[in-house]
Structure formats: C-alpha cells, structure tokens
Amino acid sequence: MASTIRQVLQLSLEELTKDELKKFCARLLDRERVGEPRVRRRALEDKDEVVIADVLVSTFTGAKAGSVVVETLQAIQCNHIAARLEAELANLNPQGSRPSANSMIPTSKARPGEHFVDKHRSALIQRIRRFPPILDKLMDLKVLSQEEYDAIMAIPTSQEQARLLYNGALTSSGTAGKDIFLSVLEESEFHLLQDLRT
Known part of the structure; x- marks a missing residue:
C-alpha cells in the first residue's frame, strides 16, 4: 500500500491509458487559478x-x-479513478483535509459538514436544463426507485423535477445518494459545476 501522497498520486496516474495521461497533462497545463502556481x-x-x-x-x-x-x-471524465484517489488520500491522512467536491469550492462559501449539492441547491435547480438523462442514471445507480422515477418524470419542467428529487430521493438517501448525484453531475453538467466551484 502506498504510504506517501507522491506514491498515491503516482499509482493513480499509472491507472490512466496513454491517451488519458496526455489529456490529464494537457488539462493540467491549461489550469489557471488566482494565487496558485502553474505547472x-x-x-x-x-x-x-x-x-x-x-x-x-x-x-x-x-x-x-x-x-x-x-x-x-474529473475534468477528463476519469471519475472512477478520481473517486478511488479521494478514498486513498482520506485513508492516508484521516485527520487532514480530504480533497472532495466540497473542498474544491472556496472555503468562504462552504459551511462545515454541508454537502456540495445542498450548498448549491438553488443554483442546480435553476441551471440544470436537461434533467431526464440525470434521472436515468440515478435510476440505474439505484438512487431512485421506479415509483420515484415515474413521479419525477411526470412533471413537465426540469426545475420542478429537480425540486422533487431534492425533497424526496436525495433527502432520504443521505450523503451516499448526494455523492452519487454529484458524480452523475460531474459527467453531465461538468461546466456548471466548475462555475459553481470558482
């Protein structure tokens, strides 16, 4: 088992294909954050x-x-490797800050213990335009039951669909359901999430 952050990162990078590693490096070179060094x-x-x-x-x-x-x-759609890396980093430093969706939003905006999808509830409800593909994925991943899925799909607007999802399945499924919802959004609403994180 890897014992340092450098080793954990190396092992995660070794899981990438050659093309994915090229994409990773290209995305890293394009990364610009105020106050952060550039590679x-x-x-x-x-x-x-x-x-x-x-x-x-x-x-x-x-x-x-x-x-x-x-x-x-996550930006290059290697979410399974990103999720595994998050878990390994958490195991490596359980007292330290775990790099998660919540830690990628500025600390001034995040309340302790508040999940990213709760913090940005209003923005997500208003700005997600194509909700059915998200619901399909949540159904596949067992976050939604068939009954919940049918009830949400019967609603005509995406905003009302999102509200029902929040008030029903996301509330009852707790953090695990919210984590899955966030990973689905990483795939389907990547640019929206990036905007909310800046």
Whole structure:
C-alpha cells in the first residue's frame, strides 16, 4: 500500500491509458487559478507517471496536489479513478483535509459538514436544463426507485423535477445518494459545476 501522497498520486496516474495521461497533462497545463502556481510544459513533456507525481507535489504541496489531481481526473471524465484517489488520500491522512467536491469550492462559501449539492441547491435547480438523462442514471445507480422515477418524470419542467428529487430521493438517501448525484453531475453538467466551484 502506498504510504506517501507522491506514491498515491503516482499509482493513480499509472491507472490512466496513454491517451488519458496526455489529456490529464494537457488539462493540467491549461489550469489557471488566482494565487496558485502553474505547472510548466517543460516539466511534463515526455515524462512518466513517477516524474509527473513528483512535479505535482513539488508545485502544489502534498495536500493541494491531491485535490488538483482529483479535480483534473474529473475534468477528463476519469471519475472512477478520481473517486478511488479521494478514498486513498482520506485513508492516508484521516485527520487532514480530504480533497472532495466540497473542498474544491472556496472555503468562504462552504459551511462545515454541508454537502456540495445542498450548498448549491438553488443554483442546480435553476441551471440544470436537461434533467431526464440525470434521472436515468440515478435510476440505474439505484438512487431512485421506479415509483420515484415515474413521479419525477411526470412533471413537465426540469426545475420542478429537480425540486422533487431534492425533497424526496436525495433527502432520504443521505450523503451516499448526494455523492452519487454529484458524480452523475460531474459527467453531465461538468461546466456548471466548475462555475459553481470558482
């Protein structure tokens, strides 16, 4: 089992295909955050996972490097690897800050213990335009029962569908259901989530 953040990041990067690793590096080079250092192209060009992990840790520091990698993996639709990395980082440093969807929003906006989908309830209800594909995925992932799915789909507007989802299935399924909802949104509403996180 990996014992340092650098090793955990390296192992996660080794799970990527060559094409995914190229996308990861390209997305990392495009990353611009006020007050954050930038990764230089020369530092990543033709480098393997060991060197890339080292560059990430030396550029962002350990804890921040973990959240940067999770965010970048999500951006290139490698959500399963991102989720596994989050769990490994949490196990590595249970007292430290875990890079999750909540930690990627500015701390001034997040209340302690408040889930991302609760914090941004109003914005998500108003701004998600195509709700049926999200509901289909939630049904596949067993967040919704057939009865809940049918009731929500019978409602004509996406805003009302979202409200019923929040008031029903997301409330009753707790954090686990909200985590699944967030992972579905990562795939279908990536740009909206990025906007809410900035």
